[in-house]
Amino acid sequence: MAFSTHFLTVSLLAFLACTTNAQLSPNFYGTTCPSLQSIVRSVMTRAVNNEPRMGASILRLFFHDCFVNGCDGSILLDDTATFTGEKNAFPNRNSIRGTEVIDMIKTRVEASCNATVSCADILALAARDGVFLLRGPSWSVALGRRDARTASQSAANSQIPAPFSPLSTLISMFAAKGLSARDMTTLSGGHTIGQARCTNFRTHIYNDTNIDPNFARIRRANCPATGGDNNLAPLDIQTPNLFGNNYYQNLIARRGLLHSDQELFNRGSQDALVRSYALNNGLFAREFAAAMVRMGNISPLTGTNGEIRRNCRRTN
Structure with missing residues (x-):
């Protein structure tokens, strides 16, 4: 069942967004770029209406950004002759999508508010709107992140959870980012939208018994x-x-597509939470929104750190 309360007001999340990281605030661009959120929503609406899968792709792009050295827009950087970024790391190669949508948003934002809004913040807002436009919850996004001047392919290869991971590895990899096992199971619910490549689930459908x-x-x-x-x-x-x-209902029916999905319901520590979410869509929606706020606060660059990129694909 899709989340029926389309316009979810999560006042607690606004408080969390303001307090989780004192240098981030939902109103960070209130005077310097008041049109920011309407621009992001407009472009995302067009993109999702054209291809609903794009909402899932942008959400995944944000997740993969935050799990490598924090939510700093590093995943958006293109490789150059002298620079190797994250796009061709194993978890991202031939699979990350949506960078052209972020480029489109950035172009419109630059036309309205030149050299003001980071690519990292645009990605955070776009991920929220992608979920919302597919009838998921909304939440208040804390803003004020700055963009990384570098990226790490090696960190992307080692820090992004793989679709073949066992539950113990998933829990430890999320814990390394300051996220709990409950956050891990909640954020995995983002797999309620989108698609996966055969190479990522072949072993599960041919070799697994669960x-x-x-x-x-x-x-x-x-x-x-x-x-x-x-x-x-x-x-x-x-x-x-x-x-x-x-x-979550699919996990209980043993219809998780990825090995890592089905690990959440495999006679382990997350079984009870999976059952709770399967029975209570409202609980899942509220907790997913709150977990997204926490994930969005992983090691942001703020103040004078990093930069505000003019083009999300390259440093200034």
Whole structure:
């Protein structure tokens, strides 16, 4: 079931956004770029209406940015002859999407508020709006991040959780970013939207036992044992373009697409939380919004650190 209360007001999140990191504030651009949020929403609305999957792609882009040296826009940097960024790290190569949407937003923001708004903040707002436009919750985004002047392919390779990870690894990798096991299970619910490549779930549908046989058979039809690495399947077989708690219901039915998904419901420490979210969409929506606020506050660059990039793909 998709989240039915489309316009979720989360006043507590505004408080959290202001206090979690004292240098970030939802009103950071209130006087310097008052049109920022309307510009982001307008471009995201057009992008999601054109391709609903884009909401999931931008959410994933934000997640992969925050998990590598913090929410600093580093994932947006292109490689150059003298610079190796994160886009071609194993978790991102041939899979990250949506950078052109961020470019479009940045172009419009620069025309309205020159050299004022960071790419990192644009990405944080776009991720929120992508979820909202697919009928998920909204939340107050703390702003004031600055952009990194560098990136780390090695950190992207080692710090972004893999779709093959066991539960213990998932918990420890989120803990390394200051996020709890509950946050990990909650944020994994972002897989209620979007699609995954065959190469990321092949092992699960052919080798794992904690999977519904009929579901595995359906997925094998489009993901052969060899070849077809880029063939896509929905992460949520029921409503891949609507944000809701079907993801958790699928886990209970042993229909998680990724090994790492099904690990959340595999006779382990997260089973009870998965059951709670499967039964209570409102609880999931509220806790997902709160967890996104916490994730968005992972090691931001603020003050005089970093820069405000004029072009999200390269440093100034």
